[in-house]
Amino acid sequence: MRLLRSPYGGGDVARERGVASFSTQANALLRKNLTFQASNAFLKFLKGAGVTMEFKFVKETPKVGTKFRLDFSSLLGPLFFTWVVQLLFPVILTYLVYEKQQKLKIMMKIHGLTDGPYWLISYLYFLLLSAAYIIFFVIFGSLIGLNFFRLNDYSIQVVFYFIYINLQIAFAFLVASFFSTVNTAAVIGYIYVFGSGLLGTFLLQFFVEDPSFPSKIISQRELVENLVMEKNISNYPVISDNLRKVYPGRDGNPDKLAVEGLSLALPQGECFGMLGPNGAGKTSFIHMMTGLIKPTSGTAYVQGMDIRTDMDGIHTNMGVCPQHDLLWETLTGREHLLFYGRLKNLKGDALTKAVEESLKSVNLFYGGVGDKQVRTYSGGMKRRLSVAISLIGDPKVVYMDEPSTGLDPDSRNNLWNVVKRAKKDRAIILTTHSMEEAEVLCDRLGIFVDGSFQCLGNPKEEAHLYTNSLGFFLF
């Protein structure tokens, strides 16, 4: 076995093994910018020729920079929160035992204080103390940007803490009856905090870290219920209220549940990404929202109009980029846009201007491309035209079903730029299989599996969940 010092060095040895003739081929490939194929083929050849290489002069490929975000609470995980919120327990316990140890309670009793007012005043005192402590904890945590506070709705946190501090005070009252010395109570109190934190983490960590833990999904459902109840829905162009789709079974097959009670509220200007494996129900959801199929139950409101009754009104202000390009091969790009622009009630100069701008925005204007028949277009051009059609007439709600599927990286980047520019002043729902696409385009992301959201959140926050949990479903 000979040693070749670098892929492009070691001339004698390489020539001996016939590398010279190969490297001519490899260089040709490299010149064509097919670096990857060239280097792979080159390595295969060397392996076959029994030559090993030392990558002495080969540098690592530069990687995209990532923002360092220090969330030190995550270093301790749920333990941090359990320990901090429980810290008042030993304080309350020792305070109660201190009054018992110093016979202060008896003194007060002697002076006429009965049990009822004593416990009531003690309870109110500890309630105020606990409330102040928790408020400080929440404000401090929110100010330094801890995820625990940022990602959970404050109203839910208030209810949780209120119930928790009441239980903690009641428990301290109970435990205080078993102790008569402060030192023992303090030691046991702190051991309890430390031990129960560890035990709780051990027993409950699975639920806390389970990506399907539905806290945000529940809050989304509550938001939708409130919005529908209060008829305050103008700030949310898209509201899906418990939308459900079951396809009836055929040829002896059972019914198929495609979308299971989907609740979602989309504010103006948000691009929402639905990410999920094949067959998750994304297209069924879009088909219901666009009126192609009827929901089995539930409904949705688009700009305040009900999809069950006002679909015609909704269509005038809605754009759709379907999963597969639905285009006439013999019409030009411009003709498509003129046609769909007219359907959106554009006329005369406004229509001509809108079509021109639209062609420019998707790079189909210059060189007269927009005036060529669609059958001459590449896949990327057809996809860009489909996106342009979805945006013509300035619709306030746009659905894009896997807009970049099947495109090469260059066409995909072009298309992403179009969508990024179009995001302003619109609500966009976009389905995709690509985490990268979701990160680039979406402000919020829902991971959709088996007809329901497994989690909702910011694409950057959900990225690890997608890779960890959905990777399981996808691959």
Ligand SMILES: Nc1ncnc2c1ncn2[C@@H]1O[C@H](COP(=O)(O)OP(=O)(O)OP(=O)(O)O)[C@@H](O)[C@H]1O
């Ligand atoms: N017309 C239909 N009749 C019966 N079942 C259907 C029908 N359309 C879709 N389904 C089923 O409903 C489920 C959801 O399908 P849907 O096309 O909505 O998923 P999807 O997430 O859009 O998938 P993809 O990413 O492949 O487009 C699938 O199991 C599919 O087989």
